[in-house]
Amino acid sequence: MICGFDYGTSNCALGLSQGADVRLIPLEGQHTFLPSTLYALDRDLITEFVGKNIAVGDTRQAFVSSRQNVLARAQRARREEDIDDNDQTLFFGRAAFEEYFQWPEDGYFVKSPKSFLGATGLRAEHINFFEDLVAAMMQNIKQRAENQLGVEVTHTVIGRPVNFQGIDSETSNRQALDILTAAGKRAGFKEIEFLYEPIAAGLDFETKLTEDKTVLVVDIGGGTTDCAMVRMGPDYVGKEDRYADFLGHTGERVGGNDLDIRIAGKHLMPLFGMDALLKNGLPMPTQMYWNAITTNDVSAIATFNGMETKRQIDQLRLDAAEPKLVDRFLRMRAEKHNYHIVRNAEEAKIALSDTLNHKVLMDYIEAGLSQDISRDGLAKSIEPPLEKMLKLMMDAIEQAGEQPDLIYMTGGSAKSPVIRDAIQKRIGDVPVLDGDHFGSVAAGLTVWAERIFR
Known part of the structure; x- marks a missing residue:
């Protein structure tokens, strides 16, 4: 069977042709889009999941051979964490958010891994890991679709942006497409083609023009x-x-992720000391706050999670005019709530499409902690x-x-x-x-898939 596959930064969707129409497959309950999120009980269990879900044959053997060290660590993690072979180890979509919100410190959570594809300076082990992340998500989506359809999906057109990164675009685009291709093959697609996402959206729209x-x-x-x-x-x-x-x-x-980060920085991070003053009257350094919420940048998150940042925050607490705000920042960092904060910003952006004011509730940080955001305030912050x-x-x-x-x-x-x-x-x-804001790309990819594979 042929499909169009929108492996999106924020959401994923999969479409099939039904006569002259395109049908988007429900991937989570009645939802035809699945948030691009993954939560694993341990990071190495992602690779294990991929290996177990590759069809038996040369592809699986080659994968296992290339990931021997990671797979050994996954077995060790199972023993140390007492994870049974029958236990669910990976969660996707809304379930991944739920697990992360409940256990932010215990597992490995990632949102929008597509944002990292094509990044410069990635070593071979980083590229392998991104292949495994994407493969796990594609395997999950393909399995959900096939379970509903009762047939195997073998051919697909996957959407791609014009440029994945914008820096050294030819090299980064090639790297990103190679990752998507390797992941798609491990998910079980026999034929894979790519199409620019805006063109896919246009193809869907074109069928409605008179x-x-x-x-x-x-x-x-x-x-x-x-x-x-x-x-x-x-x-x-x-x-x-x-x-x-x-x-x-x-x-x-x-x-959209960049909009969410700006909203979080300008409206929510002041609750943690950003824009506050030091005892000497100088402003608080802000880079560590931006690093905390720049969740689409591997190096920024790595810097924020590093020991040097912890030492810097500890020193700034001593120098801060309002140390309680820095205490809150330290607690947020220790409990890994930074992705939750960016999610709050995204929810505010969505809510302010329909209302002029929105209250962000942050009880998971501190009882009663909240922040009001207006549509005008949002407009200024995302300029x-x-x-x-x-x-x-x-x-x-x-x-x-x-x-x-x-x-x-x-x-x-x-x-x-x-x-x-x-x-x-x-x-x-x-x-x-307006088109279908979450489904038009998948629909256009499906139109193109039918055209080139039939």
Whole structure:
């Protein structure tokens, strides 16, 4: 069976064709999208999970041979933690969040591993680990789909951003695609192709057009923003070669996660001492606070978790005019609540799409701890990443050499009225239409998969 697979930074979705229509498969209850999260009782158990779920054959043997040391550590972890062979060791999606919120100190939690793909300076063991993370998530999603369908899914088109990182893009893109390909093969896909995510979103939208248009497709994902200027409509929809119809495309590593981090930094981290003063009247250093919440940067999180940061915070507590705020920061770090804080920021962003004010409750840190955020306050805090997104849109229009007839928005953050207002002010009086913010990419990937594999 053929599918379109949106392995997203924030959420994953899988689509199948049913006649002329596309059906997104429920992956978690009735939800057709699964948050891109994983919680493991021990980090090495991720690799063990992958090995156990690879079909018996040369692929499994090669994998086991390449991961012998990690698999030995996984067995040791099982003995030390008294984990039975029948115990569940990995949790995905909303269940991963639940386990992390309940046991933040005990296991290994990761959100949005796609954000790390293509990062520079990764050693071989890092690349192996990211292959295993992605493979475990793909295996889980593929198994969920197959359990519902009762048939094997063998061919897929996977979405990709224009650029995974934006630094040394050709090299980083190749590395990221190699990781996704290796993971997809270990998940059991026999044939894998890739398609730009904004183009996929546009293909889904094109099937609904009744006349030809030049469309600016804007896909604001969790990790990247991708834009494409595309001629589309009834005269184009059946064409096999669409190269000449894509007039311009841009993409950069700035997305919904960056908005969440800015919201967390500007509105929530002051509760932990950010922007407070030292006894000598100087401001508190802020880099350690940004490191805590920059959850899409491996080096920032590693620095925050390092002993040097612990020593720095201990010293700043002695120097702080309000040491109780630094005590709160120390407790947050010790109990590994930084991902929870960024999740709070994401929830605030979502809530402020429908309301003008939102109260963030942080009882997991301290009883009664909360913070109010307004839509105007959110707009001010996200100005730097939003400006980058707007520039990507304008660059795509400039490449095309013409104005769009309409703008088609997809991706979770595209729902924000703050972002939509900013687009209208920058681009002008061009109609802005919405797609399925979580499913349009998967649907377009499915349309393309049917076209190339049939």
